[in-house]
Amino acid sequence: MQRFGYTRAACIAEAIALLSQAESRSAPIAGGTDLLIQLRINPTLYDRVVDVSRIPELRCIEQIGDEIVIGAAVSFSDAISNPVLQNTAPVLAQACRQIGAVQIRNMGTIGGNVANAAACADTLPALACLNARVEIATEQSTFDLPISEFILGPNNTKLPPGGLITRIRFGIPHPLNRGVFIKLGRRNAMAISRLTVAVMGRLDANGTIREIRVAPGSATPTIGRFTPVEQALIRQKPSIALFEHAGQLAVEEMARISGRRWSSEYKEPVLAALVVQALDQVFSEIAVANPQGAR
Amino acid sequence: MNIAFRLNGKDVQVEVREDWNLLTLLRTGLGLTGTKEGCGVGECGVCSVLVDGRLVNSCLTLAAQIEGREVVTIEGLSPQEGQPNDLQLAFIEYGAVQCGFCTPGMVLAGEALLATNPQPTRMEIREAIAGNLCRCTGYQQIVDAIQATAEHRRHTASSINPQEVITPEGGQDA
Numbered sequence: 001m002q003r004f005g006y007t008r009a010a011c012i013a014e015a016i017a018l019l020s021q022a023e024s025r026s027a028p029i030a031g032g033t034d035l036l037i038q039l040r041i042n043p044t045l046y047d048r049v050v051d052v053s054r055i056p057e058l059r060c061i062e063q064i065g066d067e068i069v070i071g072a073a074v075s076f077s078d079a080i081s082n083p084v085l086q087n088t089a090p091v092l093a094q095a096c097r098q099i100g101a102v103q104i105r106n107m108g109t110i111g112g113n114v115a116n117a118a119a120c121a122d123t124l125p126a127l128a129c130l131n132a133r134v135e136i137a138t139e140q141s142t143f144d145l146p147i148s149e150f151i152l153g154p155n156n157t158k159l160p161p162g163g164l165i166t167r168i169r170f171g172i173p174h175p176l177n178r179g180v181f182i183k184l185g186r187r188n189a190m191a192i193s194r195l196t197v198a199v200m201g202r203l204d205a206n207g208t209i210r211e212i213r214v215a216p217g218s219a220t221p222t223i224g225r226f227t228p229v230e231q232a233l234i235r236q237k238p239s240i241a242l243f244e245h246a247g248q249l250a251v252e253e254m255a256r257i258s259g260r261r262w263s264s265e266y267k268e269p270v271l272a273a274l275v276v277q278a279l280d281q282v283f284s285e286i287a288v289a290n291p292q293g294a295r
Numbered sequence: 296m297n298i299a300f301r302l303n304g305k306d307v308q309v310e311v312r313e314d315w316n317l318l319t320l321l322r323t324g325l326g327l328t329g330t331k332e333g334c335g336v337g338e339c340g341v342c343s344v345l346v347d348g349r350l351v352n353s354c355l356t357l358a359a360q361i362e363g364r365e366v367v368t369i370e371g372l373s374p375q376e377g378q379p380n381d382l383q384l385a386f387i388e389y390g391a392v393q394c395g396f397c398t399p400g401m402v403l404a405g406e407a408l409l410a411t412n413p414q415p416t417r418m419e420i421r422e423a424i425a426g427n428l429c430r431c432t433g434y435q436q437i438v439d440a441i442q443a444t445a446e447h448r449r450h451t452a453s454s455i456n457p458q459e460v461i462t463p464e465g466g467q468d469a
Binding site for chain 2: 004031039040049051101
């Protein structure tokens with residue numbers, strides 16, 4: 001017996017109308033890499049899936065003014081190979097490159113990664129680093145929320161019933177910013193992230209840190225930039241001692257948000273090391289590329 | 296529901312159950328059992344097929360989603376029906392097959408790589424098959440077979456020549 005039905009939506013309005021019908025429990029499907037596993041475990045979770053993968057607006061990556069707008073059904077592979085993203089937000093392309101293996105990257109989508117909101121989702125720290133906003137369409141309105149507000153916790157978001165994530169948008173970072181995404185998994189491919197960190201920053205003309213954004217992933221149930229870490233770094237001269245201090249503050253911030261857990265003994269030194277490594281990569285590369293700190 | 300798509304170079308129209316994945320359509324609906332089911336949750340890669348030239352897990356693709364797409368399975372890889380293509384021959388030649396369960400997915404992962412990167416490094420080959428698990432031979436022989444096929448195709452005008460047997464470098468003709 002058929003356990004759930006399938007409908008294809010041609011446009012956003014049709015998708016929302018289908019998702020909002022009270023008589024059936026519907027879920028949007030694009031890549032299916034999370035949803036079909038959920039439906040395999042619990043075939044009666046939804047009455048129907050609504051295919052949004054062919055809605056043209058959900059499939060493009062555009063630069064609109066000083067913003068980058070990514071359709072929710074853009075696959076990780078498309079994001080990785082997109083020249084606009086490579087130029088403006090390489091930290092996000094780096095995060096996408098480390099997801100799953102080629103099959104999963106060809107299928108899975110950025111909107112799906114955000115909607116599923118796994119604690120270990122690899123795009124989330126990169127999107128937090130980019131101050132990304134999640135655009136949501138419902139029958140009543142279209143609105144957007146910062147990613148850190150949209151995600152309430154593991155597999156828990158502010159997506160209203162009948163709503164659809166349509167786009168992810170963020171302001172183009174200053175061109176002198178360098179971004180780094182580092183992932184630690186149990187093996188290279190197909191690994192669930194144990195911890196990740198996305199860092200983006202730049203120096204000013206005097207060689208002090210002008211801008212810095214630090215967003216760990218898999219470290220806390222919510223996602224967001226670690227402001228105490230950033231405050232300790234801003235307007236300072238990059239040094240290993242400074243980076244180690246920042247790593248320690250990241251550990252304290254993780255403990256403040258998540259509390260101490262069974263995994264803390266492992267995660268604390270690892271997060272500190274990842275933060276040091278990421279900061280070192282961001283600023284040592286700038287220092288090499290720009291030894292006088294000019295411009 | 297009824298869907299139309301291109302399967303191994305032929306237009307097909309089939310009745311599918313809306314909750315079927317592509318793997319079930321291929322194996323149960325169409326009797327194409329070359330595509331295997333392993334984990335069923337996208338971890339092992341044995342169900343890999345090409346959809347519009349891209350490698351996907353057929354266990355995580357809904358059959359209804361392939362309406363209008365072009366699907367290539369292991370059965371449709373060789374231009375000569377029933378004959379292995381050069382990459383499949385290389386798998387045999389290099390001992391890259393033992394139980395054979397991962398082989399269809401591995402071969403398609405290799406083809407997906409070679410279609411976009413005719414000169415892959417060993418690292419790139421390893422990355423391209425990272426979503427495909429093998430529990431018998433290990434991976435060296437599989438990487439060897441894909442690498443040899445890449446070299447072979449660069450040195451021959453036609454990209455697919457099932458008659459030619461590839462031998463390891465410095466080896467004897469089989």
